[in-house]
Amino acid sequence: MPIYFSYAQTIRGTQTTLNGGSANYGLFANVGDTWSWTGSMTRTNVREERTDATQFNGDPDADNEGFAAQHDIGGNSQQTMNIAGVDRAVIYDYSFSVTDGTNTYEIAVIDADLDGDSRADSAGEDGYYLIFIGTPPPPDTVLTVANAQVHNSDTRAHSEMGAQAVCFMAGTLIATDRGPRRIETLQPGDRLRTLDHGWQPLRWLGQMEVLGVGRLAPVRIARGALGNDRTLWVSPQHRMLVSDWRAELLFGASEVLVPAIALVDGQQITRVSRRGVSYCHLLFDRHQIIHAEGCLSESLYPGEIARGALGLAGQLALRQALPGRDLSPEAYGPLARPTLRVREGALLRLRGYAAHGRDRRGCAA
Numbered sequence: 001m002p003i004y005f006s007y008a009q010t011i012r013g014t015q016t017t018l019n020g021g022s023a024n025y026g027l028f029a030n031v032g033d034t035w036s037w038t039g040s041m042t043r044t045n046v047r048e049e050r051t052d053a054t055q056f057n058g059d060p061d062a063d064n065e066g067f068a069a070q071h072d073i074g075g076n077s078q079q080t081m082n083i084a085g086v087d088r089a090v091i092y093d094y095s096f097s098v099t100d101g102t103n104t105y106e107i108a109v110i111d112a113d114l115d116g117d118s119r120a121d122s123a124g125e126d127g128y129y130l131i132f133i134g135t136p137p138p139p140d141t142v143l144t145v146a147n148a149q150v151h152n153s154d155t156r157a158h159s160e161m162g163a164q165a166v167c168f169m170a171g172t173l174i175a176t177d178r179g180p181r182r183i184e185t186l187q188p189g190d191r192l193r194t195l196d197h198g199w200q201p202l203r204w205l206g207q208m209e210v211l212g213v214g215r216l217a218p219v220r221i222a223r224g225a226l227g228n229d230r231t232l233w234v235s236p237q238h239r240m241l242v243s244d245w246r247a248e249l250l251f252g253a254s255e256v257l258v259p260a261i262a263l264v265d266g267q268q269i270t271r272v273s274r275r276g277v278s279y280c281h282l283l284f285d286r287h288q289i290i291h292a293e294g295c296l297s298e299s300l301y302p303g304e305i306a307r308g309a310l311g312l313a314g315q316l317a318l319r320q321a322l323p324g325r326d327l328s329p330e331a332y333g334p335l336a337r338p339t340l341r342v343r344e345g346a347l348l349r350l351r352g353y354a355a356h357g358r359d360r361r362g363c364a365a
Contacts, residue, residue: 005056005163006184006207006278009136010044011037013109013127025093025109025127026065028148035098036142037130043205044129045184046090046163049078056092056161058154065111065121067091072118081112081129082185089113091120092161094152095133098143105137106150108161133161172232172280175291183280183292188321192282195241195289195296196336204283204321206300212277219260221295225268229294235279236261236271239339241289241296246348253338257298262345283318287336301335302327 016023016037029035046056057071057079070077072089080087093109111120112128120126137143173180175193184207186192191199212218221232226240234240239257248254263269281300282290288299302318318327326332340348 005046005048005158006043007046007131007161007163008043008207009041009132009162011039011041011130011132013130014124015039016130023127025111025130026121028094029096029145031145031148033145034142035145036140037137038140040139041132041136042187043207044081046158047078047080047082047087049076053077053079054157054159055155056158056163058092058094058156059111059120065119065126067113067118067120069118072113073116081110083112083114083128089118090129092156093120093126095150095156096145097147097150098137099146100138100141100143103135104146105135105143106133107131107137108133108151108156131161173230173293174282183282186282192284192288193291194284194299195291197286197288200284200288202282203285204281204300204318206281206283206318207278212272212274214273217271217273218277218279219264220270220272221260221263222268222270226263226295228292232293232295233277234260234297239298241298241337242345242348244348250347251338251340251344255337256345256348257335257337257339258345258348259340259342262340262342263349265349283322286333289336298336302329302332 013023013025016035018024018029018035019033023035057068057077059066059068067089069075071079071091073080073087079090081090082088090110090112093111095106095108097104097106099105108131109127110129110131111126113120114125114128115122172183174183174186176186177191177193177199181190183205186202186205188202188204190202192202194200217236218233219236219238221228221234221240223229223231226232237259239259240263241255242258242263243255245254247256260269261271264271283300283302287301289296290299
C-alpha cells in the first residue's frame with residue numbers, strides 16, 4: 001500500500017514572477033531579485049510506493065536534473081504526483097527564501113518529469129510546483145530574494161516541509177461524476193454524489209494527521225457490514241446513515257445518523273489502533289449524505305464539535321478557503337438527518353439495526 005504525503009500550500013511555478021518576468025527555476029535567483037506570486041494555493045499529494053518512505057527525494061548529486069532509477073516511474077521507490085490525471089515522477093530540487101523586510105518565507109522547488117525522459121530540464125519542468133514551508137508569503141506582493149539556496153540536497157524529510165502523511169486513510173473511494181476516486185485526490189469544485197441533492201460541488205477538503213490510539217483510534221467497518229464494497233475506516237464520531245424500523249420506533253425517524261463508535265460490535269465493526277491516521281473532511285454548501293466505498297455517511301457539518309476537532313490549524317485553513325462564509329450552524333443550515341448520541345446509537349446496535357441498503361433512492365448507478 002503506498003503512502004501519500006499531502007501538501008496544503010502548493011502553487012504552480014507559472015503563478016510567479018522574478019524581476020517582473022517569468023521565473024526560471026532551473027537557475028538560482030540572485031539575492032536582491034524581486035519575486036511575487038498570484039492566485040491561490042491548492043492541495044497536492046505526493047505518492048510514495050514504499051510504506052516506510054519519509055523523505056521527498058531529490059536529484060542525484062552527480063546529475064542535477066536527473067531522476068534516480070529507483071525514484072522514477074517503475075522504480076521500487078517510485079515517487080509521483082498526479083498531474084492532469086497522469087502520475088508523473090517528481091523530485092525535490094532546492095528551497096530559497098524571500099522577505100518583505102520584516103518576515104522571511106521559505107519556498108521549496110519541485111520538479112516534474114512531464115515528458116517521461118527521466119529528467120527535469122525540459123520546458124516547464126523545473127519548478128512545476130512550489131511549496132510554501134511554514135507561513136506562506138502574501139500574494140500579489142513584491143518581495144525580495146533573501147537567500148537563493150536555503151536548502152539544496154538530494155533529499156528532504158516530508159515532515160520538515162510541512163506535509164501530512166495520509167497513508168493509512170488514503171484510498172477511500174468516493175463517488176464522483178468521474179467515477180469512484182480516492183478521497184485524497186479530490187479538489188474543491190469536484191462534483192460528488194449526494195443522496196439528497198444529486199451531484200454537488202466540493203467546497204473544501206481538510207486533512208488532520210493524528211496518532212490513532214485511545215479516543216482517536218479509528219473505527220474499522222469490514223466489507224459488507226454497512227453495505228460497503230470494501231473495508232472503510234472512519235473517525236469514531238463520524239456519523240453513518242442507518243435506516244431501520246427500530247430507529248423510527250425508538251426515535252421517530254426511519255433514517256438517522258449514528259456515530260461510528262456506537263456501532264462497534266467487536267466483530268464486523270471494530271476499533272483498531274494505528275500508528276498514524278489522517279482524517280479527511282469534506283465540506284459542501286450544506287450538510288450532505290455522500291457515497292463512500294458504497295455505503296452512506298455524512299459530510300462535514302461545521303458545528304462546534306467538528307470545528308474543535310479540526311484544531312486551530314484546520315479552522316484557519318477552512319476560513320482561508322472560504323473567506324467571508326458564515327459557517328455557524330444557524331447560517332450553514334440543518335443537519336441532513338436526525339442525529340443520535342452514542343448511547344442512543346448503541347440501542348440500535350443492540351436491537352439489531354439494518355444498514356442503509358445501496359439499492360435505495362440515490363444509490364443507483
